[in-house]
Amino acid sequence: MRYVFWSIVFFWWVMDFYVLVLKRNSYSKILDKQSKYVLTAFILTGVLLAILPEDFRAVWRVREFGPLQCAGTMVLAMGITIRLTAILTLGDCFAPDIVVSSDKRLVQKGLYKRIRHPSYTGEIVAFIGLGIVFQHIPSSIFVSLLPTLGFVYRAIMEERKLAEEFGEQFLGYKKRTRMFI
Secondary structure (H helix, E strand, O other): OHHHHHHHHHHHHHHHHHHHHHOOOOOOEEEEOHHHHHHHHHHHHHHHHHOOOOOHHHHHHOOOOOHHHHHHHHHHHHHHHHHHHHHHHHHHHOOOOEEEOOOOOOOOOHHHHOEOOHHHHHHHHHHHHHHHHHOOHHHHHHHHHHHHHHHHHHHHHHHHHHHHHHOHHHHHHHHHOEOOO
């Protein structure tokens, strides 16, 4: 099971590297870039604090895979699946920055029909799964909580920009949906 866990983590990192670094589109309007850096700082801080306990190797070694670690691995995989589904639903509208697509449309299909930020929800769920696998309470808290705070901040910034850009259309969408699960 340990190899399954590390394979899932590797896929997650490769997927995020692709969508955040390599996937570039031409957008008509970039609304915000700064919140991406704040989010990255929260994620990196959470991960670094998670791996710096007295014996940080114990955290990453993930000694034995019991029922809790298997459950954490399933939660991690579920989060990655949610994120990937959200990215595929957005298609060319997905971007690492907060942008408006050239055809200026507010996507409200698939997961976006019920949740305004399914991509961020997937990442939050994945980090919670990672925290469950760790079996080290301080590390689990850091790796789950700090990225969550970063995604909440990013979602708030994104919603401000979308409200400015789409006005009543976004406000109506906001009333019908939840920010996260």
